Amino acid sequence: MILFVVSAGLSFVLGVLRVPNVFHGSLYMIGAFSAFSIATALAAHPGGFWVALLLAPAVAAAVGLIVERLVLSRLYHREHLMLILFTFGVMLILNDLVKLTWGPDYRSIVPPPALQGSFSLRGLPLPRYSVLLLIVGPLVAIAMWLFTHRTRIGKIARAAAVDRETVGILGIDVSRVFAIAFLVGCYLAGLGGALVAPTTSITLGMDHTIIIEAFLIVTIGGLGNMWGALIGALLFGVTQSVGLLIWPQFSIVFPYAATVIVLLLRPTGLLRSVW
Amino acid sequence: MGRVVAALAALVLFPLIAPTFYVYVAALILVTALLAMSLNVVLGYGGIYQFHHGVFYGVGAYAVALAITKGGWSPWIGFIAGPFAAAGAGLLIGWFCVRLTRLYFGMLQISLGSLLWTIVLRWYPVTGGDNGIHDIATPVALRTVGGAYYFILAIVALSVAALYLIVKSPFGTTLQAVRDNPQRCEAVGVDVRRHQLIAVVIAAYFAGVAGVLYVALERSVFSNMLFWVLSLEVFVMCLLGGWYTFAGPIVGAAIMVALRTFAGRYTENWTMVIGVMLILLILFMPEGVLGFALQRLRPAPAADEG
Amino acid sequence: MLRVDGLHKSFDGFRALNGATLRVDAGSVVAVIGPNGAGKTTLFNLITGHLRPDQGSILFEEQEINALAAHEVCRRGIGRTFQIANIFPKLTVFENVQVSVLAQQRKSLDLFHRASALAIDETSAILKDTGLLGRARRIAGALSHGDQRILEIAVALGSRPTLLVLDEPTAGMSPEETAAAMALIVRLSRERGLTILFCEHDMDVVFSVAQSIMVMRQGRTIVQGPPGLVRANREVQEAYLGVNDA
Numbered sequence: 107m108i109l110f111v112v113s114a115g116l117s118f119v120l121g122v123l124r125v126p127n128v129f130h131g132s133l134y135m136i137g138a139f140s141a142f143s144i145a146t147a148l149a150a151h152p153g154g155f156w157v158a159l160l161l162a163p164a165v166a167a168a169v170g171l172i173v174e175r176l177v178l179s180r181l182y183h184r185e186h187l188m189l190i191l192f193t194f195g196v197m198l199i200l201n202d203l204v205k206l207t208w209g210p211d212y213r214s215i216v217p218p219p220a221l222q223g224s225f226s227l228r229g230l231p232l233p234r235y236s237v238l239l240l241i242v243g244p245l246v247a248i249a250m251w252l253f254t255h256r257t258r259i260g261k262i263a264r265a266a267a268v269d270r271e272t273v274g275i276l277g278i279d280v281s282r283v284f285a286i287a288f289l290v291g292c293y294l295a296g297l298g299g300a301l302v303a304p305t306t307s308i309t310l311g312m313d314h315t316i317i318i319e320a321f322l323i324v325t326i327g328g329l330g331n332m333w334g335a336l337i338g339a340l341l342f343g344v345t346q347s348v349g350l351l352i353w354p355q356f357s358i359v360f361p362y363a364a365t366v367i368v369l370l371l372r373p374t375g376l377l378r379s380v381w
Numbered sequence: 382m383g384r385v386v387a388a389l390a391a392l393v394l395f396p397l398i399a400p401t402f403y404v405y406v407a408a409l410i411l412v413t414a415l416l417a418m419s420l421n422v423v424l425g426y427g428g429i430y431q432f433h434h435g436v437f438y439g440v441g442a443y444a445v446a447l448a449i450t451k452g453g454w455s456p457w458i459g460f461i462a463g464p465f466a467a468a469g470a471g472l473l474i475g476w477f478c479v480r481l482t483r484l485y486f487g488m489l490q491i492s493l494g495s496l497l498w499t500i501v502l503r504w505y506p507v508t509g510g511d512n513g514i515h516d517i518a519t520p521v522a523l524r525t526v527g528g529a530y531y532f533i534l535a536i537v538a539l540s541v542a543a544l545y546l547i548v549k550s551p552f553g554t555t556l557q558a559v560r561d562n563p564q565r566c567e568a569v570g571v572d573v574r575r576h577q578l579i580a581v582v583i584a585a586y587f588a589g590v591a592g593v594l595y596v597a598l599e600r601s602v603f604s605n606m607l608f609w610v611l612s613l614e615v616f617v618m619c620l621l622g623g624w625y626t627f628a629g630p631i632v633g634a635a636i637m638v639a640l641r642t643f644a645g646r647y648t649e650n651w652t653m654v655i656g657v658m659l660i661l662l663i664l665f666m667p668e669g670v671l672g673f674a675l676q677r678l679r680p681a682p683a684a685d686e687g
Numbered sequence: 688m689l690r691v692d693g694l695h696k697s698f699d700g701f702r703a704l705n706g707a708t709l710r711v712d713a714g715s716v717v718a719v720i721g722p723n724g725a726g727k728t729t730l731f732n733l734i735t736g737h738l739r740p741d742q743g744s745i746l747f748e749e750q751e752i753n754a755l756a757a758h759e760v761c762r763r764g765i766g767r768t769f770q771i772a773n774i775f776p777k778l779t780v781f782e783n784v785q786v787s788v789l790a791q792q793r794k795s796l797d798l799f800h801r802a803s804a805l806a807i808d809e810t811s812a813i814l815k816d817t818g819l820l821g822r823a824r825r826i827a828g829a830l831s832h833g834d835q836r837i838l839e840i841a842v843a844l845g846s847r848p849t850l851l852v853l854d855e856p857t858a859g860m861s862p863e864e865t866a867a868a869m870a871l872i873v874r875l876s877r878e879r880g881l882t883i884l885f886c887e888h889d890m891d892v893v894f895s896v897a898q899s900i901m902v903m904r905q906g907r908t909i910v911q912g913p914p915g916l917v918r919a920n921r922e923v924q925e926a927y928l929g930v931n932d933a
Binding site: 546547549550551552553554555557558560561562564565566567568569570571572573575576579625 | 735736737756757758761762766767769773774775776777778782783785786787789790791796797798799800801802803805842843845846
Binding site: 188197198314321366369 | 430480481484485491492493495496502505608610613616617652653655656660
């Protein structure tokens with residue numbers, strides 16, 4: 107589910123702005139570290155974790171927005187290869203900035219008591235935190251759908267994804283729409299990071315691994331297609347779980363192998379891509 | 382030609398005057414330069430988005446490492462076998478990828494390469510997983526920095542010469558045409574896919590050579606050789622130097638390795654420096670250092686000859 | 688030499704070709720005309736192997752070429768130029784044509800010789816024939832539009848075709864360039880014994896040069912025949928309301 111949230115953000119940015127955002131993973135990491143800081147600062151207060159969950163993504167989104175306004179928006183017309191390299195450069199910078207801000211050690215936080223432990227479903231333990239994720243995931247999907255189909259800005263974003271020039275000619279401030287769309291994508295990245303924070307150790311290498319997984323998920327789902335990102339994330343998650351059961355030592359090989367198989371059979375992704 | 386001879390002479394004499402550490406860095410630059418040059422065969426000359434070139438580098442290195450440590454082969458034979466293993470990987474991966482257009486070629490390659498990375502990462506008993514393999518029994522003659530340096534210099538010089546001939550051959554000219562306009566090439570009778578596949582195999586072979594040389598120098602292999610970040614860094618080297626020029630990647634590799642080694646002494650955050658440099662490059666000098674320099678130095682195109 | 692029968696091709700439900708036929712005799716100059724969207728480029732793409740037909744047959748020298756890939760069609764002897772100047776912009780004029788000649792000599796995969804030493808004679812001859820020899824060292828992307836179209840013809844000649852298919856060869860050219868280009872094409876046809884198949888919008892060009900004209904409309908062939916016959920055809924007149932000189 108976390109993979110979905112992150113991938114959805116990446117896919118959205120990819121579809122609307124045509125930007126393959128390599129530093130999306132860095133924002134995920136920033137979200138996790140920010141959640142750590144906020145939750146620790148508010149440790150005394152009961153709602154601390156929930157506040158962190160809301161604010162940490164905002165930090166990530168703010169960082170993304172700064173980059174976008176300052177430099178990225180000037181580069182939209184460049185070819186994809188340049189955008190990939192540019193966002194890679196930003197990723198390198200952000201990685202070091204995180205190291206400077208939070209130090210090289212890894213961090214961790216614990217979920218609030220309400221989310222610790224597990225429910226018992228007919229005798230099978232169901233971790234409470236997983237239930238949270240199972241709720242949040244679809245919520246995000248629905249929220250995204252509502253955004254792109256029911257709000258004015260969302261609809262413009264969808265139109266711009268298909269035909270940027272015409273939307274511009276219609277007198278709509280495309281650059282503002284792009285900024286907002288990018289903001290949304292970054293928020294999702296940060297949200298993914300905040301959500302994952304209690305479940306794993308927060309390290310400096312998080313950005314490297316998550317971004318490649320997100321890109322692969324987005325590709326197998328169909329570039330720019332949010333439902334594709336959902337399917338891709340599910341596929342990735344399920345195969346990893348299966349792998350853990352069958353061959354724990356090689357569990358991460360399974361999702362990558364599945365990705366390869368899908369791409370060999372359907373190189374453009376399972377669902378239709380915007381490209 | 383004279384410049385090349387002078388450069389070679391300088392490189393040969395270098396260890397005699399420079400302290401050992403600098404010789405080591407120079408050797409590392411040579412290895413990395415070859416890796417970047419091999420990528421540029423498909424990237425700059427072929428227009429192929431080879432996003433995970435590092436796979437072939439890693440395969441070459443691991444092949445040698447495993448042949449020596451697990452297979453007990455003589456290192457010299459291992460050195461010869463490594464690039465062929467890489468070329469084999471190139472053939473296999475390339476065969477699947479050349480059927481796709483640019484972006485999807487890149488994505489499929491990343492997925493195949495990442496799959497290989499996960500396997501290497503987790504197959505602890507064989508590949509040493511996260512730690513890699515160390516203290517590989519390379520030939521004694523190569524265990525000094527000087528010895529390794531001259532060996533590497535010789536192989537790299539030969540490889541670069543070979544690459545030069547390849548680029549200047551009909552294959553190379555046609556490859557550039559494929560880069561510029563694959564549709565036109567088909568219309569004049571060129572089998573575009575076969576051409577691209579052969580280019581990928583050649584690039585993989587020389588990446589494998591670079592991998593073997595790395596083992597000769599460091600006597601270790603690491604799983605991050607197959608990780609995508611390294612591949613993208615090699616990409617950056619080509620861009621930095623200028624990917625439409627022949628020697629551009631060498632310049633790019635030299636700058637990157639030098640930056641990493643020396644900036645690393647002053648600050649822990651040299652990655653940030655590379656990031657900033659990359660961004661400045663994209664904004665202001667997309668044809669790379671060498672490309673930029675050549676544009677300034679070259680006179681305007683000659684007038685019509687009649 | 689070339690026989691096309693009952694060709695059908697649809698794209699996502701849109702019927703681009705709906706029963707096209709064409710006859711091209713060896714050594715002749717044949718033109719295909721028709722309003723925009725009539726299917727001319729699609730027809731050419733099918734002939735040269737860039738697309739596969741849904742139905743129908745394409746026979747070149749009595750052999751069916753429907754299923755061949757573009758580069759194989761070229762090897763059989765069909766050369767092609769495209770509607771938008773389609774050359775290798777970063778290579779020099781000389782290299783542009785050389786690539787084609789090398790491909791024809793089956794030397795594209797040759798790794799062991801210096802390209803600059805090969806195929807010089809034939810490339811130079813083609814450049815001389817098309818009047819481009821003086822500009823051999825210029826980067827192709829820097830040529831004027833009209834020159835690029837001529838270069839395209841030169842590149843197509845490199846593969847030693849017996850049939851040359853030209854998609855709107857004079858599009859975007861000034862009247863002087865058009866006249867020069869057409870004169871070149873006719874001269875090449877006579878000197879090299881080339882069969883020419885082209886499509887055009889410029890009716891003056893078509894009626895002055897073509898020996899046989901095929902008219903298309905909405906994916907179908909209306910009629911094919913000598914210029915006088917086509918001019919008199921009622922359906923053609925209807926399709927081309929407003930065309931002068933009919």
